[in-house]
Ligand SMILES: Nc1ncnc2c1ncn2[C@@H]1O[C@H](COP(=O)(O)OP(=O)(O)OP(=O)(O)O)[C@@H](O)[C@H]1O
């Protein structure tokens with residue numbers, strides 16, 4: 371292993387020589403600078419593992435240098451050297467992110483200890499980062515993360531069926547990753563060179579959906595000013611993903627059935643059949659079986675698309691995946707170096723994630739943006755409702771910290787608990803608390819409580 375590299379900055383030549391000598395005796399590689407400007411140049415050239423800088427220097431002082439270095443690399447450990455009696459400057463430096471300080475005059479052992487400790491921390495940090503990346507790599511398929519047994523089964527199934535032509539039905543609550551799985555199937559199939567065409571059956575107005583899917587002939591209806599190629603034709607040679615298939619109108623369900631059986635379509639207003647070579651992947655977050663019973667989804671179509679069902683479990687049923695996903699999203703948002711503290715992970719693990727992975731992704735993004743310290747994400751940085759959920763496990767509601775608690779905080783937490791317990795239904799939450807709905811709304815307003823999913827007030 372190559373020796374750790376230290377950048378040493380001090381305008382006092384005598385002291386610089388002594389420290390340099392001592393560090394080299396310990397087997398470190400040392401580069402030295404006598405001022406901040408040179409230090410930054412050397413920093414860029416050598417990317418040292420640790421920076422030791424004097425605080426009082428002409429031109430750019432140690433504090434400024436510290437700021438510059440942390441702007442380049444927030445994780446870089448900087449040890450500052452302060453004069454005896456200048457504790458305030460040391461404290462200021464620590465506030466600005468210095469890792470440690472040594473006071474002049476110091477002896478060799480002190481220096482040795484501080485440096486060794488700093489380098490160990492540095493090593494540990496990069497090791498944690500590597501392990502995180504390795505874990506995520508090991509427990510993912512394409513860029514789909516999942517270390518839980520249930521996701522391992524899903525990945526295995528996807529690997530097995532992707533190369534076939536089989537129609538796939540992906541089921542799962544909103545935000546569980548249905549679209550990701552659909553893409554993974556397409557890109558791991560022999561059709562990957564063809565197009566992947568996604569249609570959201572619930573997002574397109576009913577009146578347009580038929581022509582979107584099947585295309586139309588010019589003049590087929592008012593507004594059809596030119597021939598239009600539909601999604602099925604576009605997907606020919608590739609894969610068509612029918613998202614929210616349960617929302618397909620009953621008469622279109624019959625047409626879809628025909629495409630699946632005959633592998634041909636007709637454009638609206640044109641009776642000539644057109645051959646299409648497609649694979650269909652459908653997805654839904656609805657209970658199709660219940661819709662069969664109600665008669666709102668065709669049984670024959672159901673059997674046609676349910677050839678290979680893939681069930682994506684909700685996130686609350688695979689909490690093993692929560693930390694992996696949290697780390698994955700942290701890196702995705704360019705914050706790989708920020709540490710997620712155990713208290714934050716615990717809160718994330720306990721929250722039930724009604725919006726599944728999508729909600730987790732949003733929570734991580736937002737908490738990273740608003741976090742109080744650059745190098746860590748703590749439970750405090752999480753949105754109230756996520757953090758609150760943990761504090762509000764009913765028995766911990768009654769846990770009063772030794773140092774006391776503000777009455778207002780108790781009220782706020784109780785309100786939050788009651789609202790969450792009743793799915794943010796104000797009438798029921800108010801009844802639960804024995805107050806009027808108006809009184810509840812007043813308090814929600816006072817404490818800024820609102821449903822994160824945005825439907826507060828129903
Ligand atoms: N296992 C996973 N690993 C990484 N990212 C994931 C995973 N599952 C979901 N995501 C991310 O979560 C978000 C939601 O996923 P996706 O759109 O596939 O869900 P969905 O099941 O189709 O949801 P909806 O039913 O609301 O359409 C996306 O940003 C996706 O990248």
Ligand SMILES: [Mg+2]
Nearest residue numbers: 545548549613
């Ligand atoms: Mg989707």
